Each structure stands twice: as C-alpha cells, then as structure tokens.
Amino acid sequence: MCKSPPSKNGLKVAIIGAGPSGLAATGYLACMGYQVEVYDKLPRAGGLMTFGIPGHRIPASNIEESVKQLENDYGVVFKLCTKICGSEPMHQEAGDNYVFDYKSLGGRVEDNDAVLICTGTWKSRKLNISGGSLPGVYSGLEFLFPVRAAQYNIAKMEVPEIRGKNIAVIGAGFTAVDVVHSAVAEGAKNVYLIYRRTRNEAPCGTLEMDLMEKSGAKCLELVSPVRITGPDRVRMIELARCRLADPDESGRCRPLVCDGELLNLEVDLVVAAIGEIATPPFAHDLGLEDVRKGQIRWLHMTGMDSVFVAGDALTGPSSIGKAVYSGLKAAKSLDQWLTLKRQNRLQEYTGEIIRKEDLR
C-alpha cells in the first residue's frame, strides 16, 4: 500500500495471528502509520502458508523477506511463540508445542487502541468411526505440520515415521493432495487416497488426481472408511463401497454406503484430511456468532469494544485470497473506527447500515 514508512499516527494495534489475513492487515495498518504488534504461537510468521502448505507451492523465503521488511522498515514488532488466552479454558490444537509464553487478551486490549484477531482454522475435523483415535491416525494438519516444522530444524515434536510405510489418506481436497505428495516424497511404500465420491466430484479436481496417480499414489474412488483396526495402533482400515445418489445442497452427488463385502487395506498410518474447523480463541467472550450473522455495530468488530476479527477465524476454512481480503477489509474498518473515535464522532455513525455485500 505504500513504498516507504509513513509518519506514525501514535496509535497502537495488536494483531493476533501472523497468517495471510494477519499479515495483510499488518501491512495495511503499518502503512497507515500505526504501531503494530503481531502475536503468533508459532516460531515463524506466515501461519499455514509457512507450516501447512508445502514449500514448493509457496517459497518460505518470500514470506520471510516481507516479514523482515515489515520489521525493519515499518517498525512492526513480531512476538512469536506467544499464545493469547481469553477467560475461557484453552483448547489444544496443532502447533501448541511451540508456545513458551502465554499472554491474556484482556492485557492486549488494555495496552492497545485496538486488537485484530486473525487466528484462522487450526482444529481438524475428526474421523467419527471406530478406531478413529488409535495411534497412527492423524489429521491432515497433524501430519503436514511436523513434516514442515522439521524442515525448519525446530522439531520439538514427533515426526510420523513415513519411510517404507503404507499410508491411507482420506479425503480429496487440497490438504489430501499435499499429504499424498509429501508422503510420496518422504518415501512411503504405498499411498492410498480414499474418497467416497469419484474424481469428477473431488474438490481438488481431476487434474490433481491424475498428477497424484502419476506420482505413484493409488486413488480409490467410491469407498468410505468404516472402521480402523489394530491391536495397539493402526493395522488395517476397512472400506465400504459407495454409490452416488441425488445431489445434496452443495450440488454434488451424495455418496451412499452400499451393503456388501468390505474392502480391507493394510496400513500403518491413516491421515484424515477431511477439513478444518475455525478455532476463534474466545468465541463466547466475543459473540462471534453474532458477527457471522451480521448483527454487529461496526464492520468486523466483535462483541468486545475495539476488538476486531478477520480471516478464517470468522468465515471458516477458505483460501489465502479470501483471508487476505478479509484481513484488509477488517484493517480498513478498524482504521475508520479508530479515526472516528479519536475525533469523538463515533456516535454520529453508530446507525450506519451494514449492507449484506459488505459482509462477504
């Protein structure tokens, strides 16, 4: 938004989460002259761009350079390995092992003129079948995260043993694709992709399916996991055949599990890449449900005064682009709000109508 740092406007903003939406907002606010502090639980900025998406897709150096520029030229302070807590009990999520400092949200609100929460989606949907919690069953993030973190030489966590193993990956989204490719790259013996619909319905598209098969993975279509078995850890996954029925609300054909013979697959690891859930840290304190529904006083502001929210934490899992857009919009809204507040003119605008299209 600007080529050189502007003069400071004397206001302070804390941003929680250094992923795409957090960084986009940081850039915008830094260019508006704010003193910005960015908190992240991980040892590096970038969020899932750094720790989820494989490096061959987004070069880590790009993010690092931009972060350096923000730090050196724009005076942005990055406080990494720091998790922000609210009044509610914390939930555990991927990446918590890196945290060595906890700070409270209340403290951030007191110390800053505004706070923007961009914490994204870090909780994975769990497999709801018997054996789904056996050792050796991972979520897409649990699997990708240590593999990526290990490359940064900051592995404090157990990296799943991949070489020579048989791996079943459930799902056909881009997370599944990335899991398959990293499993193949790390030397897995057999990689099976398990999808309950056909490649024509796959969220990742037929081209990615073809590319996965080319890389050596086996794509099993129209099968759904029924049970995961093993004495003390995963040994076997049982699959039922599916057929496609009428389309559901998403417009894709619903998979129906057929009776009949089950398919048994011997595997050592199961990775369930079946989606993530937004994990807003203080959903209750902030009344996030109301923000989603649009019952708000100010665009992107939460139930707490001067606390804003953006990105996947608000919208649920989306894409980098949507997160960036949301982050930028929230930053702009935050700036407008603070500017009015400073002039003591907020009450003139409290009745502002928020249009439906503004929420998108």
Next chain:
Amino acid sequence: MKTLYLDYSKCIGCGTCEAVCKFLYKIPKIVMTRTSYGLTVPLYCQHCEDPKCMKVCRQKAIFKDKQGIVRLREELCSGCKTKNCLVACPYVAIMCTGRESPVSKCDMCVTRGALGPACVEMCPCDALMVEDRKDLDKRETPAAREAYERVRKYIICPDCPAPGS
C-alpha cells in the same frame, strides 16, 4: 512496453491477486476461475500489442497509453448490449460488472503510480510480475509454457480434457 505477466506454473490459485484487486477497486480486474478439471487460476489482461478489445469498441473507449497499458475510458463506454470487447478478448480479461460502469478491465494500477500493480506486490508465490514485453520470451520457462497452454486450452474449449493428463 511493460505488461503484466503471470507464470502459471508458479501460481497455486490462492486468490490473493483477486482479493487485493477487489479490496482496492471493488470489482476485481483479475479474476479467479476454476477449470473443468479443477485447476484454480486467475485470468488477467495481457495488455496485448494489438488489442482486439480496442479494435472492436465502437466508442473508442479502450485505448493504449504511452506506456503500452491498455486502458478503459469509462466516460466513453456506452455500456452497449453487444459487449464486443468482452467477446473479442482472447484471455477473458474484460469483465461485465452489472453496475454503473458496465465493464471493467485491468489498468495495471496506474492510479497507484510508482507503487505498481498491487497483485504483483501481494502474490505470495512471485508468480505475477511486471515485465517488458520484449523480455517475455526470456522469462517464460518450459514449465510456465506448459501451464499456460493448459489454461489456454480451457479458455478455448472448457469441456476438453487437460492437455498432458
């Protein structure tokens, strides 16, 4: 003669370019599309040497400026029903907006002056760049060419299978 160039082999379809464009101009001028075989890519104006959109516009609302940027003079655009510019563009880079300004097209962020195109600044993969037209051949890698052909094939024939699959 500068132009916008996208290396489709580096693009991961994240949509950051569209997001920042939409943030700045309300109506994005670089637009994400999903091909029939599931590739998500942005379509964008390539500021052609001999722009077809410019040729077909009866109002002469599309022109090429001194720097070689193909631009739209909104005040001249009559919002004709035929939308010849839209049909003529081989890269699907002119968008029908359904609002006061009937069509929109990329102007390489001329209003941002020295800041340059915002999408180029924001692309996390360095896939978007501003290039001199005569250096494009040097810039284009075989992988970029292949990825481009794939997108091109989709534009020409949306139902055809992806080449090389």
